[in-house]
Amino acid sequence: MAQQPFSTEDLSVFYGEKEAVKKISMEFPENTVTALIGPSGCGKSTFLRSLNRMNDEIAGARVTGHIWMNGQDLNAPGTDVIKLRQQIGMVWQKPNPFHKSIYNNIAFGPKYRGVKNKKQLDEIVEKSLRRAALWDEVKDRLKDSALALSGGQQQRLCIARALSVEPQILLLDEPASALDPVSTGKIEELITELKKELRIVIVTHNMQQAARISDYTSYFYMGNLIERDVTEKIFSNPANQSTQEYIMGRFG
Numbered sequence: 184m185a186q187q188p189f190s191t192e193d194l195s196v197f198y199g200e201k202e203a204v205k206k207i208s209m210e211f212p213e214n215t216v217t218a219l220i221g222p223s224g225c226g227k228s229t230f231l232r233s234l235n236r237m238n239d240e241i242a243g244a245r246v247t248g249h250i251w252m253n254g255q256d257l258n259a260p261g262t263d264v265i266k267l268r269q270q271i272g273m274v275w276q277k278p279n280p281f282h283k284s285i286y287n288n289i290a291f292g293p294k295y296r297g298v299k300n301k302k303q304l305d306e307i308v309e310k311s312l313r314r315a316a317l318w319d320e321v322k323d324r325l326k327d328s329a330l331a332l333s334g335g336q337q338q339r340l341c342i343a344r345a346l347s348v349e350p351q352i353l354l355l356d357e358p359a360s361a362l363d364p365v366s367t368g369k370i371e372e373l374i375t376e377l378k379k380e381l382r383i384v385i386v387t388h389n390m391q392q393a394a395r396i397s398d399y400t401s402y403f404y405m406g407n408l409i410e411r412d413v414t415e416k417i418f419s420n421p422a423n424q425s426t427q428e429y430i431m432g433r434f435g
């Protein structure tokens with residue numbers, strides 16, 4: 184499926200009076216992974232969450248500016264936020280499967296959207312689990328509780344759950360930081376596979392991970408976007424001194 188253009192323009196997020204993200208304009212090209220990096224508290228997660236209007240759920244948070252998808256401003260009043268979150272899925276740092284079976288974790292979104300046919304649901308569940316590279320590990324235990332899976336499996340289940348409603352964009356907030364190296368490797372492989380079909384935006388504290396899996400890297404500092412460029416350039420020859428210092432591990 185052709186992907187729709189997606190970008191932000193002058194996007195700011197305020198918590199009360201404090202401007203935590205400052206007028207950020209960023210493009211997210213088709214079939215790419217964009218890594219958001221920067222020291223703790225610089226606004227990466229706040230920016231990520233604003234892309235599918237999750238900051239709407241935070242009391243006192245206010246978002247100004249634009250989120251453009253195919254010429255439509257998703258930050259405009261009147262946007263159907265439920266539909267928007269199907270198009271722009273999110274996976275959090277800590278795996279958060281529902282207290283339901285593996286099958287029902289995946290079928291939940293499609294059912295909510297009105298899919299009732301059992302065969303169709305079965306197909307969606309299988310396809311989503313395959314896309315998340317989890318099918319072979321769980322196909323014989325779909326009725327088991329999702330909470331019986333390992334942390335790494337739970338995280339892939341959460342990715343499968345997001346995929347079940349065919350999003351165009353996937354937002355990942357440090358999706359591997361709570362996982363062991365093997366599970367982390369699986370998530371990274373999965374991200375590389377999935378970007379063939381959708382755009383991915385990932386917050387990561389792991390510089391090697393950003394260098395390995397992303398096409399573009401955006402460096403944030405104190406709510407500002409200091410520099411955004413192709414990942415190779417950011418890691419070999421950044422334009423900004425503070426980007427250089429951060430990726431060299433001198434602070435943050």
Ligand SMILES: Nc1ncnc2c1ncn2[C@@H]1O[C@H](COP(=O)(O)OP(=O)(O)OP(=O)(O)O)[C@@H](O)[C@H]1O
Binds near residue numbers: 221224225226229241
């Ligand atoms: N719910 C909130 N209410 C008020 N202030 C908040 C809230 N969430 C974040 N902030 C503040 O906004 C700023 C940006 O926070 P954010 O979590 O986006 O940074 P981050 O770069 O993702 O940090 P980390 O790498 O530690 O996760 C920080 O100063 C933080 O204290």
